[in-house]
Amino acid sequence: MTAISTSGLTKRFRGGQLAVDHLDLAVPSGSVYGFLGPNGSGKTTTIRMLLGLAFPTDGSAALLGVSMPDGATKVLHRVGSLVEGPAFYPFLTGLDNLARYDAADRSADPRTARTRIEGALDRVGLLSAAKKRYRHYSLGMKQRLAIAAGLLQPRELIILDEPTNGLDPQGTREVRTLIRQIAADGTTVFVSSHLLAEVEQICTHVGVMRSGRLVFQGSLPELRRTGAARVTVQTADPEGAVKVLTGLGLPEPRTTTAEASGAGAGGQAVAEVSAVLGDAVPERVCAELVQAGVGVRGFAVTSPSLEDLFVGLTGEGFDVGA
Amino acid sequence: MSALRFFRSELRLVFRRRRNLLLLAVAAVFPLVIGIALRLAAPHPQGGGGGGGGSSGAAFFDQLAGNGVFLTFIALSTLLILVLPVVVAVVAGDSVAGEAGYGTLRYLLAVPAGRTRLLAVKFGVIVTFGLCATFIVSAVALVAGVVLFPVGPVTLLSGATVSLPDGLLRLLFVTLYVAAAMAALGAIGLAVSTLTEHAIGAIATIMILVVASEVVDNVPQLAAAGPYLPTHWWLSFDALLRLPVDTSTLLRGLLSFAVYALLFCSFAWARFTSADVTS
Numbered sequence: 001m002t003a004i005s006t007s008g009l010t011k012r013f014r015g016g017q018l019a020v021d022h023l024d025l026a027v028p029s030g031s032v033y034g035f036l037g038p039n040g041s042g043k044t045t046t047i048r049m050l051l052g053l054a055f056p057t058d059g060s061a062a063l064l065g066v067s068m069p070d071g072a073t074k075v076l077h078r079v080g081s082l083v084e085g086p087a088f089y090p091f092l093t094g095l096d097n098l099a100r101y102d103a104a105d106r107s108a109d110p111r112t113a114r115t116r117i118e119g120a121l122d123r124v125g126l127l128s129a130a131k132k133r134y135r136h137y138s139l140g141m142k143q144r145l146a147i148a149a150g151l152l153q154p155r156e157l158i159i160l161d162e163p164t165n166g167l168d169p170q171g172t173r174e175v176r177t178l179i180r181q182i183a184a185d186g187t188t189v190f191v192s193s194h195l196l197a198e199v200e201q202i203c204t205h206v207g208v209m210r211s212g213r214l215v216f217q218g219s220l221p222e223l224r225r226t227g228a229a230r231v232t233v234q235t236a237d238p239e240g241a242v243k244v245l246t247g248l249g250l251p252e253p254r255t256t257t258a259e260a261s262g263a264g265a266g267g268q269a270v271a272e273v274s275a276v277l278g279d280a281v282p283e284r285v286c287a288e289l290v291q292a293g294v295g296v297r298g299f300a301v302t303s304p305s306l307e308d309l310f311v312g313l314t315g316e317g318f319d320v321g322a
Numbered sequence: 323m324s325a326l327r328f329f330r331s332e333l334r335l336v337f338r339r340r341r342n343l344l345l346l347a348v349a350a351v352f353p354l355v356i357g358i359a360l361r362l363a364a365p366h367p368q369g370g371g372g373g374g375g376g377s378s379g380a381a382f383f384d385q386l387a388g389n390g391v392f393l394t395f396i397a398l399s400t401l402l403i404l405v406l407p408v409v410v411a412v413v414a415g416d417s418v419a420g421e422a423g424y425g426t427l428r429y430l431l432a433v434p435a436g437r438t439r440l441l442a443v444k445f446g447v448i449v450t451f452g453l454c455a456t457f458i459v460s461a462v463a464l465v466a467g468v469v470l471f472p473v474g475p476v477t478l479l480s481g482a483t484v485s486l487p488d489g490l491l492r493l494l495f496v497t498l499y500v501a502a503a504m505a506a507l508g509a510i511g512l513a514v515s516t517l518t519e520h521a522i523g524a525i526a527t528i529m530i531l532v533v534a535s536e537v538v539d540n541v542p543q544l545a546a547a548g549p550y551l552p553t554h555w556w557l558s559f560d561a562l563l564r565l566p567v568d569t570s571t572l573l574r575g576l577l578s579f580a581v582y583a584l585l586f587c588s589f590a591w592a593r594f595t596s597a598d599v600t601s
Contacts, residue, residue, distance in 0.1 A: 051432045054598040076434035083432065087425025091339070103331030104435040106324035149429065 001029045001065070003157045003188040004050060008059030011045050011212075019045040021212040022059065027190055027205070029156075032183045034199040035192040037209030038314050043192045044084055046209075047161050051081055064156055077107040080150025081159040085166075086142040090135035094126055094145050097134055102152050120148040124178060140171035147178060158182055160191045164198050176202055196310040210314045220306075227304040227312075229277045231285055234298030238271035244292045248285060250275035270297055277301060328435065329443045336413060336447050345409045349455050352405055353397035353463035360386060360393070361470040382560075390467030391476055391489050395563070397463035398456070398500050402556050406459065407532045410452045410504045414511025415524035417444040418594065422519035422601040437595045445512050445587060452504030460497040482565040496559045499575070503556045506579035507532070509586040510552060516594045519601045549574070552582050 004027035011020040020042040027033045037043050048054040050061055052069030061068045066075035088097040098117045102108050108116075121127045124144040129137065137145065143163060150158055160179070164172040179202050183189050193199045199206075206223055208216040216223060231250065235241045238255045245253050253275040277285075282301050289296050304312070336342055360383070382399065386392040398406075418441075421427035430440060467473070476489030484492075510531065515524045535553040538544050548554050555575030561568035 048428075048598070048600075051428075052434070053428050053431055054600070055596070072431075073434050073436045076432060079432075081429075081432045083428050085425070087429055089335075089424060089426065092335075100331055100335065101429060101433055104328050104430050104433045104440070106328075106436070106439075108324075110327055146429075 002062075003027045003029045003031070004033075004061075004063055004190060006046075006050075006059065006061040009046065009049060009056050009061050010058035011042075011049060011054065012057045018212055020049070020056075023212075023214055024217075025061075025207060025214065026217065027188065027207075029188050030186060031205045032179065032189045032191065032203050034196070034203035034206040035190060035209070036196055036199070036206055036310060036314075037192075037194065039194050041209040041314070042212040043194075043209055044161055047081075047083055047159060047192060050159065051076065051079075051083065053083070073106075077105055077153060078155060079157045079159060080147075080153075080155040081161075082143075082146045082150055082163055083159075083161045085162070086146030088134045088142070088145065091133060093131050093133055094121065094137065094141075094148075095130040097145070098149055098152060101149050105153070108153065116152055120151040121145075123151055123181075124148040125174070140167050140174065143167060143171065143175065144178070147175070151182075155187055157188045157190065160189065162192055162194070164193065164195075172198060196307055200306055208310065208313045215313045223306065223309060224303070227306075227309045229301055229303045230274045231277045231280075231282060232272055232274040232298075232300045232302060233289060233294075233296060234270055234272055235289075235294055235296055236270050237294050238273050240292060240294040241273040241289060244289050244294060245273065245275045245285070248280055248288060250278060250280055250285070252276045325439060325443065328439070329446050332443050332447050333450060336451055342413060342451070345412060346455055346458055349401065349405055349409055350458050350462045352401055353393065353459055354466050356397055356400060357393050357463065357466035357470050360396070385477060385479075386467075386471060388472070388474075389476055389489075390469075390471030390473045391464065391486075391493060393467030393471065394460050394463040394493055395496065395560070397459055398496065398559070399557055401459055402500065402503070403536070406452075406455060406500070406504060407507060408529065409455045410448065410507050411511055411525050411528040411532070413451045414448045414508045415515050415526075415528050416521040417448060417512055418515040418590075419518050419524040420515075420521040422599070423521055425601055427601060428599050431599060438591065441512070441516075441587075441591055441594050445509065445590075448508035448512060449501075449505045452508050453501040456497055456501040456504060460493065464493065478563050478565055479560055480564040484565065492562050496562050499559045499562065499572070500556070502576060502579045506552065506582040506586075509583040509590070513586040513590040513593070516590045516597070549578070552578075554578065 004025055006023050006025040009020060009023040009025070010018070012018050023046060035043055045054065049056050050063060050068060052072035055069060063075050063079055068075070089100070092100070095117060098120065099113065102113050102117060118127060118130070121130050124147050126141060126144055126148060129141060134142070134145070147160070147163065163175050163179070167175065179189055179191060183202070191199055203220060205219050206216070207214055216226070233241050242253045242255060253273065256272045257269065286296065286299050382392045382395040386396060418427070421430060431437065473486065475483050475485055477483045507528070511524070511528045514527050518524050532553060535551045539548050539551050539554050555578045558571050558575040561571040
């Protein structure tokens with residue numbers, strides 16, 4: 001079963017800008033799905049459509065099998081959400097703010113309201129600040145209160161839009177721990193971020209957005225597999241090394257001049273030559289190099305980090321747009 | 323059932339906001355000031371032979387000297403020009419635009435409060451607040467009138483005299499009529515409020531509409547448009563202060579309020595249920 005599925009979901013703003021372009025999301029139930037992409041790649045617009053806040057110009061979306069936005073009142077009480085930062089009345093206490101959202105929920109039982117609200121506050125560690133006005137909360141507390149609002153009822157799905165935005169490292173860790181706990185209860189978590197590093201440790205699946213399009217979707221191991229391992233040779237004879245690597249059929253040979261410090265010992269300039277390893281056996285590559293008389297000063301096989309893959313998928317700069 | 327809980331919660335919120343309480347307090351002070359000023363200006367309370375026809379607040383002033391109950395009509399007709407509309411405009415203009423401004427609108431909808439349900443609750447709160455403001459003005463004016471002026475059988479604008487209980491009953495209906503006028507204004511305010519995420523802009527727009535309507539209503543060359551203006555029938559509550567009651571004027575006024583309320587609630591609904599929430 002899929003917790004979130006979209007098909008050809010498209011949003012074109014009135015100005016003509018295509019914010020989300022034929023998105024086909026499939027978020028498996030029970031997963032922690034990292035929805036990644038640089039700022040402005042259409043993540044928040046997608047989340048707004050998923051929650052029925054914005055209407056798609058084309059395509060369809062379903063939450064927990066219920067079509068959105070038509071089914072909003074039928075399904076949203078099973079979904080907790082944090083959209084584009086916390087929003088509460090500054091002059092009300094944290095407790096009163098949550099009570100207000102709870103009162104708006106027709107599926108909420110007023111008799112258990114107090115218990116549920118305090119339970120949610122306790123879960124995010126805000127019970128002691130419950131009677132404090134929201135205005136006096138720190139940014140991290142505000143963020144956690146927003147998550148508490150998503151936990152007022154038992155939920156099957158939690159949608160968190162940039163939950164660590166603007167938080168210090170400690171706050172980020174707190175939120176991450178919270179997400180782990182929520183996921184441990186069997187709740188599907190859909191968490192967006194523009195930083196892979198922030199969600200990498202908690203996600204089972206990722207979807208990567210770029211300019212409104214989904215450029216990758218799958219499990220983390222699947223994402224890792226898309227990154228080709230490269231063999232890197234440090235040598236004073238880059239031409240010879242390239243010749244050997246090409247001779248072995250390794251694609252994309254690349255030469256980079258190593259830093260001056262590396263040149264020291266032999267008085268020769270050392271360069272780095274790398275190529276995609278593919279199916280080749282590293283030991284054999286090394287042996288071939290030596291046999292061909294190429295002086296090997298260093299030899300390594302490296303896989304790209306997830307961050308490298310992510311940047312490769314989304315482009316180097318933020319907000320480059322298309 | 324659940325809608326009632328939501329309504330109560332929203333109502334409590336509106337009545338807990340200091341700004342709104344201040345507005346109600348201001349509305350309550352006016353009748354006192356008017357009453358004291360009139361008492362000082364007319365130190366010799368004696369039965370005045372009221373004019374028969376005037377439809378403006380001026381007719382009430384003649385009657386006041388003879389009966390303190392008339393302070394309520396003076397207060398209502400004076401406050402209807404600006405103060406009561408401002409009180410309603412602030413709460414109505416803030417209703418949706420304020421939520422959008424704070425960003426709480428997206429969370430209410432994600433709860434899900436339901437767009438139609440949210441709008442209905444908001445309108446209910448606006449109407450209740452307008453009703454409350456109107457009754458506060460009436461009540462304060464009545465108490466002040468009773469304290470400052472003689473009280474007895476009420477001489478109506480048409481010259482006939484009715485008993486004090488009859489007069490008070492008419493006062494109740496007058497207050498309800500004014501509250502109905504404010505409910506219609508509240509519907510206009512709700513509609514304006516769905517168009518923006520800046521509460522202050524919505525409030526200003528509503529007040530501009532009120533003043534524009536009042537100005538047009540006072541231009542003789544535009545008299546033909548008069549009956550269709552939202553503010554035209556507001557002061558027609560004096561129809562209740564005649565014997566027999568001028569029901570045709572009264573009903574036309576109420577019809578105007580109902581049409582405006584229906585029209586603008588529909589507009590608010592059409593807009594609010596189809597627009598993207600981007601705040």
